Amino acid sequence: MSVLKTENATMRFGGVVAVENLNLQLEKGEIVAIIGPNGAGKTTAFNMITGVYTPTEGKIFVAAKEDEETLIDITGRRPDRITSLGIARTFQNIRLFGQMTVLENVLLASHLRLKSKFFGAVIGWPHYHKEEKQMRIHAMELLERVGLAEFWDEQATSLPYGKQRRLEIARALATEPSILLLDEPAAGMNPKETLELTEFVRNIRDEFQLSILLIEHHMQIVMDISDRIYVLDFGKTIASGTPAEIQANERVIDAYLGVADDD
Template sequence: MKLLSADKITMKFGGLTAVKDFSLELNKGEIVALIGPNGAGKTTAFNMITGVYTPTEGKIFLNKEKISGLKPDAITKKGIARTFQNIRLFGELSVLDNVLIANHLHLKSMFLEGMFKLPRYRREEKEMIEKSLELLKRVDLYDLKDEKASSLPYGKQRRLEIARGLATNPEIMLLDEPAAGMNPKESDELTSFINEIRNEFGLTIFMIEHHMPLVMGISDRIYVLDHGVTIAHGTPYEIQNNSKVIEAYLGVKEDA
C-alpha cells in the first residue's frame, strides 16, 4: 500500500538547482534509505517532504492528498514525523517533558482552557502524561523519565528524539542521519531499535544515512542522489553492485 509519493520534485535556490526531478514512493511498513555523497541534496529532499521548503516544481502526496506547500506543523499532524542530524532536544527539560511537548500537537483544548486549567484541559493533560509514560516504557526510557535530556548518553538522546517523534502518532518517520556520531555498539543498538519501532508501531521509515552497514542491513530499498539527481534505486544488493553508485562514492570508474 503506497503511503507517500513525490512526483518529480525540484528545488531551486536562485540559479542553483539543489534537487532535480526527484521521484519517490514509500509503501506501508517499508524501511527506505536515501544515500549519496555530501552535498547530494538529501536533506533538501527531506525538507521538501516535511514542509520546510515548497518544491519549485513537482508535487508530494500523502495518502493521495497533496501536501506540498503545507507548513511543517500541518504535515506533522497529517502523519509525518522527523528527526534531525543534529539532535534537537530541550536539554534542560526532563525526558518526560520532551515527550509531553510533542503530545501537545494533538490537543483539542483552547489556549484559555489551558491557562485557567479548565476541566477539558485537565482531562487531556492527564491523558497526555499517561500516554507519554507508556511510550517511554515501550522505548526503554521509562527509568530515565526524570533525567535532564542533556544528561543522557548520546545513543539515549537519539532514542529520545525518535520517541518524541513517535508521540505525534506518525505513519511515516523520517530519520536524518540517525547513526551520526555513534560508536559501533550504539549503531548496532540503533539498528535493532529502528526495526523494533517499525514493527511495533506499524511505521514506514525513510532515512538519510552515511553508515553503510546500517543502511545495507536494514533497508528494503535504497535511493541514491548525486548532485541533486537520482542515479540509482533498488535493493541493497542492486545498489552495492551499481557502477554509477560506485563511481559517485569512489570517484573512479568501476573497472579503474
Template sequence: MLKIDNITMKFGGVVAVNQFNASISKGEIVGLIGPNGAGKTTIFNMITGVYKPTLGSIIYEVNENEEDITGLRPDKIAKLGICRTFQNIRLFKELTVMDNVFIGNHLRLDSGVFSAVLRLPKYRSEEREQFEKSRYLLEKVGLYEERDEKAFSLPYGKQRRLEIARALATDPKLLLLDEPAAGMNPQETQDLMEFIVDIKKEFKLTIFLIEHHMEVVMGICERIYVLDHGILIKEGNPLEIQNDQKVIEAYLGVE
C-alpha cells in the same frame, strides 16, 4: 503512501535537487543515501514543509485519501501523520526527558489555550492521558528511568532515542529519520538498527531514512534511493545498490 513526483529545489542559480522521483509503500523501510551535499536533507525539508519545491509535487495518502501536501506548513504536515528527526539533534535540552516527549503530545490535544490556562476538566483529562502515553513511550525506548533528568545530560545514543520518542508522541504514520546513527559507536549502531525495526513493528510505521552508515542502510532497508549532486542515479534493493557501478563511482570516484 508517499509519491514524490519530479520535485526540484533551486536556491538562486543553484539546483540542490533536480527532478527527484520516489514512491514509498505502507510498512516499508526505505533508505536515501548519497555523498555529502547530494541533496538528501533538502528532500526531507521539502517533504516536511520546511521548503516549498520550486517544481514538482508531493502526494501523501492518509486514510485512503490522497492529499497534495506540496508546500503545506510543517505543522499541517505533522498533523497528517508525517514526522521527522534531524541530522543535528534538536531536543529541548534544558527540559526533562519526560517534558521533551510530553511536548510532542501537544499536537494531538483538542483543548485550547483558554481551557489549558483555567485547567478545565477536559484539559486535565487529556493531560493525564498524554502523561500516560509519554510514560509508555519512554518505557519503549528504554528511557523511563531517566525521565526526570535534563535532556542535555543524556549520552549521545540516548539523546537520539529521546528525539525518536518525541517524534512518536505525534502519532506519525510516516517517520523520517535523518542520519539517526550519526556519531554512534558500532554497538550503539547495532542497537539502533534493532530499535528501528522494533518501533516499526510496534507502532505500525513506514520509515524513510537518510544514513551514511552503510551497515544500517543495507541491514534494515528494503529499498534504497541513491542521490548524487541532486540527481537520482539508482533505485533498488540493497544487493542491487551495492553492485551498481554508478553508485560505486559516486562514493569512491573514478580511477
C-alpha cells in the same frame, strides 16, 4: 500502496539545484534509505517533504490517515500541518528542547493532538486534566519503549549522545505519525548502539505500523535494514533499487560506495 510520493520534486537555491526531479515512493510498512555523498541533497529532500522548504517545482503527496487510498497534496504546506497529517522527523544535528526535561520533550510532541483550548487548559477544566493525564501516560510508555523512562526528570541535553538520538525518536513517535523520517540516526553512536539501532528501527516500525524513510551514511545499517534504497548525487537520483542491486550498480560505486582497496 504508497503512503508517500514525490513527483519531480525540485529544489533550487538561486542557481544551485539542490534536488532535481526527485521521484520517490514509500510503500506502507517499508523501510527506505536515501544515501549519497555529502551535499547530495538528502536533507534538502527531507526538508521538502516536511515542509521546511517549498519545492521550486513538482509535488509531494501523502496518504490520508483515515483513508489510505486518497493521496493529499502537501506541497508547500506548513511544517506543523504536515506533521499533523502523520509525518514526523528527527534531525541530523539533534534538536531537543534544551531547557526542558526528557518527559517534557515527549509531552510537547503530543500538543498537536490536544483538543482543549488555551483557557480551558489554564483554568483547568476536567477535560484538560484528562487529556494531560493521557499524554503523560503515553509519553512514559514511549520513554519506556526507548529505554529512557528512568531519566524522565533529567534535562534533555544532559543525556549522552546516543540516548539523545533515541529521545528524538520517542519525541517524533509522540506526534502519532504514520511515516517517520530519520536523518542520520546512527551518527555519533558507538558500534554497540549502531548494532542495536537496526533492530530498534525494525521493532518500532512493526509496533507503531510505520513506514520509514531514512538518511544514513553507515552502509552496514543501510544494507541490513532497507527494503529499497535511493542514491542521490549532486541532487540527481542516480539509482534506486534493493540493497543488492545498489551494491552492484557501477554508477553508485563510482559516485559513493567506492571500491574496496585491495593491495
